[in-house]
Amino acid sequence: MRKKLIVGNWKMNGSQAANAELLAALKAGFNPAQSELALCAPAPYLLQLQAALQGSGIDWGAQDVSAHEGGAYTGEVSAAMLRDCGSRYVIVGHSERRQYHGESDDLVALKAQRALAAGLTPIVCVGETLPDREAGRTEFVVKRQLSAVIHAVGHCCSEIVVAYEPVWAIGTGLSASAEQAQAVHAVLRAQLRAATAQAERNRILYGGSMNAANAAELLRQPDIDGGLIGGASLKAASFLSIAAASPVVALSN
Numbered sequence: 505m506r507k508k509l510i511v512g513n514w515k516m517n518g519s520q521a522a523n524a525e526l527l528a529a530l531k532a533g534f535n536p537a538q539s540e541l542a543l544c545a546p547a548p549y550l551l552q553l554q555a556a557l558q559g560s561g562i563d564w565g566a567q568d569v570s571a572h573e574g575g576a577y578t579g580e581v582s583a584a585m586l587r588d589c590g591s592r593y594v595i596v597g598h599s600e601r602r603q604y605h606g607e608s609d610d611l612v613a614l615k616a617q618r619a620l621a622a623g624l625t626p627i628v629c630v631g632e633t634l635p636d637r638e639a640g641r642t643e644f645v646v647k648r649q650l651s652a653v654i655h656a657v658g659h660c661c662s663e664i665v666v667a668y669e670p671v672w673a674i675g676t677g678l679s680a681s682a683e684q685a686q687a688v689h690a691v692l693r694a695q696l697r698a699a700t701a702q703a704e705r706n707r708i709l710y711g712g713s714m715n716a717a718n719a720a721e722l723l724r725q726p727d728i729d730g731g732l733i734g735g736a737s738l739k740a741a742s743f744l745s746i747a748a749a750s751p752v753v754a755l756s757n
């Protein structure tokens with residue numbers, strides 16, 4: 505079993521003062537024997553995370569990255585800049601970016617490629633909307649989204665993290681059931697296995713209303729390797745209790 509990876513996606517939340525409090529509490533409560541922990545913060549706070557978290561065992565990263573390498577792209581943040589701020593991870597293709605910023609599968613794939621080239625681990629989000637699920641299109645949609653990334657990153661495929669985030673479960677308080685999530689994770693694992701001999705290394709996270717109450721059951725599933733947590737990552741107590749719900753793993757990967 506892979507050691508669980510619990511990632512907080514702060515989305516557009518935080519302030520220097522609130523972050524300082526949250527980071528101090530997380531550092532004090534983090535138990536590296538239980539899980540790996542990472543925080544994906546708004547870009548202006550990455551240096552604050554670097555200063556606070558260096559040497560703590562907690563990783564950090566961003567929530568988006570430019571598809572361009574650098575130059576005249578006003579407002580964009582490059583993968584190299586994120587790396588320069590000590591980031592290990594970057595989320596790409598979050599449904600909020602796909603939905604509100606029109607990000608296509610191909611753009612997300614390019615961003616994943618840029619991230620890997622700069623030494624970052626992309627956390628590639630996939631997930632169906634409620635109409636997709638109701639029309640029986642869940643598998644088709646998530647496979648199409650992941651396929652674009654697999655195609656773009658080629659032999660680096662085993663280095664990505666995948667996050668299955670059903671859009672209907674995000675911020676709604678209505679998590680997918682452990683069975684629903686595991687079924688989709690198994691589909692994604694099979695897709696990764698077909699693309700790389702090292703698919704057992706890939707972590708596939710679940711995201712969508714994961715909280716202290718439902719984390720243990722979700723994290724017990726064989727293909728759920730961790731969580732991508734929104735709302736519940738903004739409070740130290742709830743985020744740490746999700747991390748503490750990770751099953752104990754004898755051998756880390």
Ligand SMILES: O=C(CO)COP(=O)(O)O
Pocket residue numbers: 513598669673674675676677711712713714732733734735736
């Ligand atoms: O979008 C998410 C993480 O990326 C999930 O958000 P919530 O945990 O708030 O549902």
